[in-house]
Amino acid sequence: MASKLVDLRSDTVTKPSEAMRAAMAAADVDDDVLGADPTAQRFEAEMASIMGKEAALFVPSGTMGNLISVLVHCDVRGSEAILGDNSHIHVYENGGISTIGGVHPRTVKNNPDGTMDIDKIVAAIRHPDLHYPTTRLICLENTHGNCGGKCLSVEYTYMVGEIKSHGLKLHIDGARIFNASVALGVPVDRLVKTADSVSVCLSKGLGASVGSVIDPPAEIVGSKAFIDKAKILRKTLGGGMRQVGVLCAAAHVAIRETVGxxxxxxxxxxxxxxxxxxxxxxxxxxxxxxxxxxxxxxxxxxxxxxxxxxxxxxxxxxxxxxxxxxxxxxxxxxxxxxxxxxxxxxxxxxxxxxxxxxxxxxxxxxxxxxxxxxx
The missing domain is CATH 3.90.1150.10 (Aspartate Aminotransferase, domain 1)
Known part of the structure; x- marks a missing residue:
């Protein structure tokens, strides 16, 4: 049997680099649940700047990041979220938005390129009726994993953003958003500018060991309210960790060294x-x-x-x-x-x-x- 091992299962199987391990060992830490971990604070501030948002919040996983974001936007049980029928949130996240948040998924067919037809998204919005749940959110995924890692363009994302005039919010599952940014040759903040929240995975293509980051709206008032709710939900879901700077230190290295x-x-x-x-x-x-x-x-x-x-x-x-x-x-x-x-x-x-x-x-x-x- 050959001694070489080539692991092509996923980009989740990466091991921390030596630089990441060194940063973890040297991390300046405190209690993040108390809001006092300096490494976490520095990392969240840099991620917010990169994404063109006012704030960011480190969470243990992308699934938790998506779940928290959906629940912040759909804080009334029985709300409805429009999302792709082949999206990660709908297919692979254990039905969490329903089982935990009481959010009803309204699916629209994903095209082979990961998009959903704009007219079909609009048609999926419920008109006010006592029989229907209230549509509050649209979810996109960029890149789209089940559609071959396809990238959603700035233009398409902006068109979906215009649908928010119906009184909706937009969340982007940006687990591999940096892959999309590099492939399209577009700064990552432009890809999420119209979004009210984005979840960015650090342990996939970026190669960090653990974690994701949620970025809320660019408006300072909106971002503070979002982060306040998100922190409560993170704690409720068991994602409030203490000396989390050890993990954020590795993620900081990943952002600076792996994107390139x-x-x-x-x-x-x-x-x-x-x-x-x-x-x-x-x-x-x-x-x-x-x-x-x-x-x-x-x-x-x-x-x-x-x-x-x-x-x-x-x-x-x-x-x-x-x-x-x-x-x-x-x-x-x-x-x-x-x-x-x-x-x-x-x-x-x-x-x-x-x-x-x-x-x-x-x-x-x-x-x-x-x-x-x-x-």
């Missing part, structure tokens, strides 16, 4: 997609690869995603199915060019082995593959 590497991640994803195109039994649209994700379909029933991932693991390439017919590879800054070049022949060899119907791999495909499509 994202374009290289995108380049490697393109190289990976072009290589996969050469394998006859696979289908990949390399032109659709915009950021760090590559989705490809298997064309032969003997090569199911579960089986292919199981065989790849024997060659020390880790991946996860994206659906019953497709697989997702995700590049991050700890995947090198040589890793990409190592993975491609491994995929080709795994395909060949499955086509031969080798029974030595059957034990790997009897329910042992761990599907975790949401990450």
């Amino acid at each position: 590497k994202l374009a290289d991640d995108h380049r490697k994803a393109k190289v990976l997609a072009e290589g996969l195109k050469k394998i006859e039994q696979l289908t990949v649209d390399s032109a659709s690869v915009e950021t760090n994700m590559v989705f490809f379909d298997t064309m032969d029933p003997r090569i199911s995603p579960d089986k292919l991932c199981a065989v790849l693991e024997q060659h020390n390439v880790l991946a996860m199915p994206a659906s019953s017919k497709s697989i997702r590879f995700v590049i991050h800054y700890q995947i090198s060019d040589s890793d990409v070049q190592y993975a491609l022949p491994c995929v080709e060899k795994a395909v060949e082995e499955l086509l031969k119907g080798g029974t030595e791999f059957e034990h790997l495909t009897n329910g042992t593959t761990k599907n975790s499509y949401g990450h």
Whole structure:
């Protein structure tokens, strides 16, 4: 078995860099629940500045960041949020906005590029009627994970923002918003300017160990009210942590050092997609690869995603199915060019082995593959 391990399951699998570990060890900390952790305060202030907002709040995870944001905007139980039918909030966050917040999801079909048709969003807004919940929020996702890491443009986001004239708020699940910024060549603050809140994940493409940041509206009055409510909800959900500066220190390094590497991640994803195109039994649209994700379909029933991932693991390439017919590879800054070049022949060899119907791999495909499509 090869000694090399190439982990393409997700950009959530990154390990803290030496610089991050050093920053964590040296972090100046205090009690953040009491509002006294200096490293957390400095990091939140920098994130607010980068995002063009007045404030920011560190939370343990992107799911919590999205949940808190939705609950701040939909603070009356029975409110309704419009969101994509293939969005992370709707599909992969355990129904938290409903089970915890009493918020009803009103889904609109996501297009292949991650957008929702503007007219369909408008049509989904409830008119006042005692039979209906009250529409209070629209949620977007940028980049859109289930749609291949596609980027939502500034122009599209502004068009959705104009719908707020109906009395709505706009939240952006910006788990990979920096990937979108780099791919589009647009400052990240422009991508979220029209949003009333944005959740930014620090432990995906940026490579920090833990956490996300919520940024509220740019208006000082609005941002203070948002942060006050968000802190209460963070505490209620168990996300109020003490010496959190240890985590914020690593995230600070990630923001300063990893954002500049994202374009290289995108380049490697393109190289990976072009290589996969050469394998006859696979289908990949390399032109659709915009950021760090590559989705490809298997064309032969003997090569199911579960089986292919199981065989790849024997060659020390880790991946996860994206659906019953497709697989997702995700590049991050700890995947090198040589890793990409190592993975491609491994995929080709795994395909060949499955086509031969080798029974030595059957034990790997009897329910042992761990599907975790949401990450």
